[in-house]
Amino acid sequence: MAVYQADALVIRSREYGESDRLLTLFARESGKLQAVAKGVRKPTSRQRAGAQLFTYADFLLHRGRTLDTVTQASPRESFPHLWNDLDRTLAATAIAELLDAATVREEPQPHLFTLTLTCFFMLAEVHPFLVQSLFALRLLEILGYSPRLEECAECGALIQGERVFFSPEAGGTVCSSCRGTLSGRTLSQGTLAFMRRLAQAEWAKVKRLRWPVWMEQEVRRALQQYCEEKFEHNLRSWRMGNEIGGEGINNQREG
CATH class of the missing domain: 2.40.50.140 (Nucleic acid-binding proteins)
Structure with a gap:
């Protein structure tokens, strides 16, 4: 045609x-x-x-x-709201870049289309980096790349301890016995619990979720590295957002 x-x-x-x-x-x-x-x-x-x-x-x-x-x-x-605030612009750009990196041309993905459209609307009233992180977790689930967040991605053992090693290379959390030379970063159990909650939350309840600044940074950096590993793509907008994001939202809170 x-x-x-x-x-x-x-x-x-x-x-x-x-x-x-x-x-x-x-x-x-x-x-x-x-x-x-x-x-x-x-x-x-x-x-x-x-x-x-x-x-x-x-x-x-x-x-x-x-x-x-x-x-x-x-x-x-x-979506005019995506242009009137720096953090919302950064989050929308990060969502679009990840969608582009994770998909190939002319392969129907109706669930990803609905997810992206929904997140663009959500950015009008929900913390932008919360929406960005939600998008990444739901995209990974749709494509079959969800990270392991409770058991060791190598041996399946239940992960314990206040700080846990998270390896994009392995596919999620890794116990001390399997860590070896794997690359990754340490995350708190609180961060992992929040990621699990965010991945499973009902849409209407997402805007009620709250996270401290340190947890937001842990989640965003972990998801950036995980997605870069899985899709073999340098997510420039994610890196930029992690470096300069937060100013617009912080200014709104102070006001």
Whole structure:
């Protein structure tokens, strides 16, 4: 079919040529797609709104030999809240980057589409880094990569102690007997318990969850390293968020 429709989110947008953009879309029915939106960098372009990063839109695309072309983009939701706060922007960018890294082109993943769309809406009222961490844990579950958070990923023994070794290389927590030369980091039992709770929490109850700053940092850094190991991709936005994130939310709390 030369022309097809896609109900999709824009998860990446790059300059392409003099006035075009190369979009990475994540569609409900067909998964990850790439298409050129021609002329959208011109102020008069009718497709300009639909080509913005994070936008949820109905796309009409023309299939080409090497790259598809966007012929029409009708926005459904532009998520303005993702742009009015630094931490929300960082979290949305991290979600989009992880989704891109974890998937291949044109492989249908409707559950991931629903997860991403839900998290973009949640970012309006839930702590952004809580949503980011929730997204990572649920994505890993959907794709079959959930980390072991109670038993040793090597021998299956129950993990004990206040501080526990967490190894992305092994696939989760590791007991002292199996640790050997595995790479990883130590996490508190409280952090592991919170990660388990977050992975299983009902959507309506997520915004009630609270974590101290030190636990937030442990969770985000552990998930970053775990996802980088599993998907063999350097998550630049996660690293950036871990370095500079928190300022916007902290300023809101102080105000």
